[in-house]
Amino acid sequence: MRIVRDELLDFVDRKKIGFIQGVDLSYLNEEQQQWVLDIILDRNVFPNIEQSARLKAFCRENMLTQEEVRNIMLPEQVSAKPRKVTFKADRLDDYFDDEYTEEEITEVIISLLDEWMKRGERA
Incomplete structure (x- = not known):
């Protein structure tokens, strides 16, 4: 003690x-x-x-x-909570045609982020 x-x-x-x-x-x-x-x-x-x-x-x-x-x-x-990031559709309209589904948009964004990280440009 x-x-x-x-x-x-x-x-x-x-x-x-x-x-x-x-x-x-x-x-x-x-x-x-x-x-x-x-x-x-x-x-x-x-x-x-x-x-x-x-x-x-x-x-x-x-x-x-x-x-x-x-x-x-x-x-x-x-109290650590997982992050959730959302985009308004009009912010993405310049980058994706109407044919893209939400899943496809997510996959494109993730693949671009993967490339960005590989190049060492991550913030």
Whole structure:
């Protein structure tokens, strides 16, 4: 128990974790603190005030799981959504005749993007 607490306190001393966040983390049990420390060490991600408050709140409600720690500490991974790109038909009318189906237009665009990437012109 002392090792995890000492490591977290060291981060507070080095100002990697703010004092308020350190106080919030002190409410977590040893196992929960270890989950937080693992994320800090693996991802170099430190809890901000909002995150530490959420961790403390979930802990107080006996709802803090390892998965919830990850959801709070790594929100971008939880909320990552696949991109969807659409074009208005009038933007494509200059490039494709009316005979082209949506699938054919998609295939042409993808093949052009593949060529662009092969030439190293990708942004």
